[in-house]
Amino acid sequence: MPETAAHTSAEPFIDFTRSIPPMPAIFQARLSRSLAKLAGEENIDLLARTAISGGGMMDREAGARWLAPRFGSSITADRIAVTNGTQSAVLLLLEALVGADGLLLAESLSWGVIREVARRAHVRIKGLPIDDDGIIPETFEEACRNERPKALYCNPTDQNPTTAIMPEGRRRAIVEIARRYGVTIIEDDAIGRLHPEAPLPIATIAPEITWYVMGLTKCIAHGLRLAYIVGPSPAATERVMGPARRLSFWAPTSLTAAIASRWINDGTADEICTAIREENAKREELASSFLSDTDLVSKPGAMHVWLRLGTEHDRHGFAATLKEQQVLVRPAELFAVDDVPLPNAVRLSLSSPLDRNDVERGLRIIAANLKQPQGF
Template sequence: MNDARRTREVIRQTDPTLPDGSLNLSGNLPPIVANIFEQRYRVALSKVMTEEQLSALFGSHRFMGTERDRRAGSVFVSRRLGSPPDVNRVVVTNGTQSAIDRLFDSIAGRGGVIAVEELTYPAIKPIAARLGIRVCPVRIDDDGVVPDSFSDVCKRDRPRAFYTLPTLHNPTTATTTLDRRKAIIDTARLNNVQFIEDDIYSILPLDAPPPFAALAPEISWYILGTAKSLSPGMKVAYVVAPDGAAAGHAFWPGVKSTYWMPAPLNAAVTANLILSGHANEIVDSVRLEMEHRHELAQVILDGIPVTTRAGALNLWIRMPRAGTPHLEIARLTQNRNVIVGTGDAFVVGDRLPPEALRIGLGTVLTRDQLSRGLQVVRDAYRSVLKPSLSA
């Protein structure tokens, strides 16, 4: 399959509504490091297919994960938690979204309240709405979650949990500082609030602060998925519960009503990748490719106020003047078959949508395609904002 055809297929899988031939910079996916991923995944798949008893592998559901699955999860999350947690605290799930669904239902339930950042993962709102849960926005700035705002929400709305993306927040790329994390933990303990910590973007940066779950494990539900560091389609995420009993209490009731259990083959191959060390090689390759893409973006978008951080899969471009110039820029890029994201889908509560663009660096297949897409973004930005730039 040639590059152009592979690119069209990647775009189609990301969003089947996009026009054929478009360059999709609206997603927030890691780049496909085809050679290393295919080599390592084929080895892992071959090992599972030749060494596992297939009738046993496929013969039943993989509730909570086998002990080997959970051991792999413990190894994977130890990259962030500092040491491997007890495997009894680990639950293997069918991706981050299904883990969030289960935890929202278990911790808050119908009529409950969960605090979230004022801009949050777009799937959160429909999940909460379906479960009858009210979400309350917590303010964020360039240093992440604002502790005073979290405290105000706790006092006013009495949330059961705080769903948070504290490291390389989506879409702003902000990372909550260590001092703020400690202050937020103090408030959470005082108000009996648990953390549902989505740490999916934390593997690529090398200097991220420790997770809430490392600082306050007794009130934390920690989620680390593979989709943003290994490959989007792997759909395996590991949850670390405060303790083993809590893990069973939260997830076991959902076996008859949700889809959180991973497919046995997928869980087994992912475990093999992690325990063999090959997952580390894939992560290192993704990290290196993202470094190259950040350098490319820095050159092409020179002079445009871009917010991002090392390891981030996206750029966040705030508009230098009020109005809706970001929507005009998005329209102009779409006219040239380059799709970019805006902040509208991330908004929680009644705040106005941010006047900003989210530019994904990993979704397109090659650096050449990224370069062409970023040039279109640059030209559209300069076209719309030229008067203010020259003033």
């Protein structure tokens, strides 16, 4: 049975702020083996000689293989571009699909960097209200009618930070509205491979208007990050990514891509992803158990959980008190895409401590603090 590595952290803090995956026990052995094999390959020097923006054919084909279980069917490599991560993928998509001064809609609480990526692409960003199932179709439609957005960035599967998994019916409703108002969808499925029970991606319902992105940061390792973009068609992928090919800032590093592609082809990527999924499940069970009498929003196997606080706790004071006790959490501000009022909540990334015992210790401290009303 897969386990996490027997690392014990020398860190003074129990850090629940970074949403990077746990490190499976098999990881070190698999990486050493792959590096040794790679070192013995005949053209290793040529492999390292260059990096290809959009990825080489082998890497795009490996991407298609990796994404097929998520799509529930095969996809062709000519729709895929490989980038060095989701951030550069989304930056390129925003520049090409939204453009300067165009409006991007997003969940009002979202991936912590999306606001900054939008700013760098010179696009305006506006948050949409969300409920426990994600974006609310009625308010999405209202925004489409009144604000004429060019695109919607969304994270429908195990949403960061609220853990919402958008049900299939809602995905279809969002698609129907997007089609009617001519809005392009950028679907970030960062955690999709870790939730095989989740509905199929929006990209399978509306491939003609959806740009799908999945990085390896969450399901393999942050240090081996690269991301696959799937465009609506080979021609669309070429039209959007082609003009950026001479720019190398988004090219996947050849050695990283070589390891990722070999791992996908020989089953190692599946093995690591399964180990991460199993460890996430154990940690989420701990959170659900220690915080059972709180307003915790979570899903089985979730990598992070969303803790809604009552009026007796203010999220900033709560985070500061925890920090004094060596536990780090992120208040709602860090996920805001614009300046609207925020819920009184914090995100706990259960996956970042290397040692599961630290997760348990941190959760005990959080549970104990929730029982102590803050004096304010």
